[in-house]
Amino acid sequence: MISINNLHANVEDKQILKGLNLTINPGEVHAIMGPNGAGKSTLGNVLAGREGYEVTDGSVVFHGQDLLDLEAEERARAGLFLAFQYPVEIPGVSNLEFLKASVDAVRSQQGKEPLDSVQFLKLAREKIKAVNLDQSFLKRGVNEGFSGGEKKRNELMQMMLLEPSLCILDETDSGLDIDALQVVAEGVNAMRDPNRSFIIVTHYQRLLDYIVPDFVHVLANGKIVKSGGKELALELEEKGYGWLENGTGDA
Amino acid sequence: MPELFQHQQSELAASTVKLPWLTAFNQRGADAFRTAALPTRKTEAWKYTPLTALTRLAPQQCGQPVTYTNPLVAFARIDGLHDHRLVFVNGILDKQHSSASALAAVTLFSEANAEQQALIAQHLGHVAQQSESPNLFTDLNDAALSDGVLLHIRDHQPLLQISWLTTSEAKPFTVFARLLVVLERHAQAAIVEHYGSDLSEQNSVTNAVTEIVINDNAQLQHYRLQTMHSSAQHIGSCHVDLQRDARYHGFHAGFGSTLCRNDLVVHHNQGGSHCQLDGIYVPQHDELIDFHTCIEHRAAHCTSNEVFRGIMNDQAKAVFNGRIHIHPHAQKTLAELSNKNLLLTPGAEIFTKPELEIYADDVKCAHGATVAQLDNKAMFYLQSRGISKADAEVMLSFGFINELIEQLPDEAVRNLLRPMLATRFDRDSSLTHDIG
């Protein structure tokens, strides 16, 4: 699915990713944990193609092509999706219109016809129900005035609509109430598929009770410093990150 | 140009209508117009809006019986407003396409009874003349006035649309549109003042003057929409007189044309009045649109908030001049002005200027005029969802304007403007209606 080799990246001339390696096969769920400021969101942004994130070394191969060569929109159309830690508000652009433009763009890449408005509205209504948001959120401005949890659910809805092959969820569980956490977990589990992979960035072991990962990685100081199975998350919950950052662990 | 004006000035003498006050009214306008200095490129208020394009100013209204096609009527129709619509075509009231309820709600000056004549005499021209700077085109309208529309609201007027439409005629012509709105104490009203045309090349100029009096505690929602063909010219002004605790919400939308000039003046004459003055302009091709706004704070404890946004495409040019004048006695005034602009091409132009004159010390006044960039974070968000850079730019530009549309209290107006703007920004208009 994706293989990240020796990835080095700068933000504003500051080196954040310092030789990160990670390979994900189709169907796998990888959890990434790690201290604040370690570079988890930076990894997501670099993979999604955000301007200002400069790759200085290393490579990323996604579905056999050089990911770093693609524009942000081409990456999305190729099946990569990033659920943002802090989704932006876009007043004046209706959520519905945005979602349709997005789905149409991804469909056209797959050689499919755009959906007509009626078909699309039906689909959007179904998905918004699945993430437990009121229908009225479709006509509001994109994330405009949404609460933290509502923004996260809106991200999840986009993921459901776009059906990407690689889903990166950056702290989608942060700020969610217990019911919403279930909604996210159910949404992700329902989408688990032999041809779809997930990178789940989280600070909490709790989410991983619901979405059982195949691998857990610790990202600290710009690289993966330890990898293990789902029990690693429990161990981290108990011991924190201190023992790893001292160089004990190595991926 | 000067020749045209001279011609105009000499032709003004004769007006034919028999209203008792009108002869003197026309005369005063004609005198003022004759002696007015013609704007040149050195005239500050007209610096960026040359009148060279103004070749159609003709002494007479079109006066032709009108035959026109369905698209024009469709253009005049706002869904949800069918019940209250008044339609003028080339300056002449079209009773057939106006609704009975709208005809009943308004009075033509020429059909006014004695009490209404007195009301007209009391206010007509006087609201406009509160302005400190003379307005040549208001004088011209006074001089040429033969009839107008009085809307006198004693208690409540649901959304009423008044459309002045033009068609393409054999000879260039001028439409003189005149509207006087008087809200009595505690009255409430919503009106759409609409300037449109059929879809063909136009050869008219509309000279419109609107005067609005909002008495104590009364409240007006006013939309002034210019959706005419880009070849239709417009020079108009709107004057608002606010009495104690009166509230005015104005929304002014201009799509631009070869010449489109609007002077909007709000007078806070008594304490506690509030004005929200919003507007959008979206000229394209080689269109020109000019908004000169002025908020006169003459009384204490008044608030005004003004938000104008514009997007200029192609070689289009926009002028925005926002003046706030706080007089010595207008203590505790809160006045805000924001003007944001997007230029979509290197050839597009915006001349924006806030003008503050503050003579009271205990006031809060904030202003900002910017030429904005599209937000990088929002751009990335859209692109990360597969939307191309070009599409994302269009979407955000539309959103920049649409944000103001979304705040409008009347769904019918939102539903009129959104698809029009969507079309202008090349959006899928089927998704822009309110969904249930």
Ligand SMILES: Nc1ncnc2c1ncn2[C@@H]1O[C@H](COP(=O)(O)OP(=O)(O)OP(=O)(O)O)[C@@H](O)[C@H]1O
């Ligand atoms: N635009 C930026 N300008 C300057 N520094 C940045 C920028 N973006 C990220 N950084 C820095 O890069 C480092 C890594 O940030 P990142 O957001 O990737 O951390 P994170 O692992 O996601 O942390 P958290 O768990 O708090 O979300 C931080 O020190 C951050 O301050």
Ligand SMILES: [Mg+2]
């Ligand atoms: Mg982060």
